[in-house]
Amino acid sequence: MDDKPHILVCGAGSIGRRHIANLQRLGAPVIAWRERAELVGDLAREFGIDTVTNFEPALDAARAIVVATATDRHMPLALAAMRRGKPLFLEKPVSHDREDVDSLERLAAGQIVEIGCQLRAHPNLARLRRELGDGAVAGYRLAMGQRLDEWRPGSDYRAGYSAQSARGGGALSDLIHQIDLALWLFGPVRQVAAMLDRRGPLEIAGDDFSNLLLRHDSGVVGHIQLDMLAPAYRGEAEIVTADHIYRWSLRDGVLSRAQGDNVDVIDSTPETFQRNDLFLSHMRHFLARLDDPALPALCSLADGISALDIVLAARRSQAENRFVTLEKP
Template sequence: MERIGVIGLGSIATRHRRNIRQHFPSACIISMPARGLLPTNQKRVENADQLVESVTELMRCNIQCAIVASPASLHLQHAQGFIKAGIPVLIEKPLSASIEDAYELAKLVHENHTRVAIGYCLRFLPSSAVVKQVINEQRLGQLYNVSIEVGQYLPSWRPDIDYRQSVSAQRKCGGGALLELSHELDLAQWLLGNLTLEHAILRSMPELDTDVEDCVDLLLSNSSKVIAHVHLDFLQRTPYRRWRIVGSGGSLEWDLILNTVTTISLSGKKEILYSAPEWDKNQMYTQQFEAFICSSYNKEKPLATVDEALSIIELIEAIKRYPLIQTTN
């Protein structure tokens, strides 16, 4: 891999450039700001060998693949040229901020047969593979219900900036808990199959003072009538990310932050199937990128495909038909 383009100058783009430099030290990394505006303070962009202002200019650099790490509302604008030119693209999650852009991206991928993956990197967490194996082997018997909860305090995500100015806090940029925390929805469909929305409650709490949903509760079901309760929020000061799966043969508890998986038998006996709290989670991103550059259309897993990411946007579109409740103190 000799020439790689990275769109975006935010934290995730910075991570991608750093990882590329470490794993492909001789590669030329060409960076483009999400809105095409080069830094005015002449501050050096970390791990960028060259800066350009547009996708057109980036494509003239003869890049071999591109990473689109811009706001979701710009994903179509930034990715379509690469897709039409047959240049492989890794698009950060979510696929887009709107259903219209998502459909257009999927259409372009199928028409041009370009390799495109979506950055749902939690699939590369080792404990994710363990949970998937347990479910596939039916070690919990018939599944009854699943409880999924993630909570992260939005102001703590990027403490060096005003969170109100971040993409996550602005509806027009594709913010809100549904899109920003859609990892949980992707994992749920990857592990349980396509999900149907039964009910949703969307709230915007006064504490954060944003125009997006910062607290979401969902009731979902799959074709086997497994019920999934999903809670997403921007409010919990102590980060929380856990699953509990209950079946006829026992239950499973999964802590994604501690990277641990524990089963509980019908008699109450606990067995730790996997525990690696010290595992470097940056490896999710490096393994995802390595899988992306080595993959073909016949070997996508566990990479998230465009069609899988589109199904998440379709689910979110259905959820957003429910009213946003503006709560008061």
């Protein structure tokens, strides 16, 4: 094992492997933890790294930890990291329910935590946030989706947690990025109404087509649509203000601003831009925080918990067929 303090990556699915590759690209020593001993050799062959099955000693020796397991396995690993004072990069969503989340928040006070909502690193959206500033937003529409069986070619979508709402999957939880964007762009949410449906042909134990209405503390009302059945990938936003309509396409990497018949492209990604650039940028920021703890989180634990609370309020709204008002701390 490398004598340098390493980053411990927990989880070896598609997102765990992405984080391992990006950490190596950024020059960080990496080891991985896998719960199943028979799978340990896979990562060693793919990345040339040490892979362990004994979590506690690996965590004790680590400089920081990346938790990229199934969502319903997040809490024990994250809590262990916080109890040892280890900087934590925790994949979204924070968890599949509220159990132990308050304990995690208490333990994390004053510590380095990032939540993996990497769309905040998108240059188009950074420009959009500057454009909106403190201006009066009338309302917005956010959408994201694609057939779940197209997400990870070569794997059985039915076997993963993404196909199971109870484990933190389903469209509502797994595509929580758009909920996080709503919080980042428009501030805290006061009320939630949701219709969580199964509309597609895939074998998903949960919602595959979800619609949310959010009323923010500012009075702004927005619509979020998330799905696991769209035949083509989509990620888009439309924001209406008194002066302009802003439209953004994740697929095209284009942010436009319309007024009357005039439509101007105000930001676009270069041809070399790739989706992984978002993950790489967010991980680079996390590593920078290890050297400079005064740097703010790109997506804090408090932000991640706020998004989780909206998910849970949406499930309650669906169950009780009503608007749910979020409790304020």
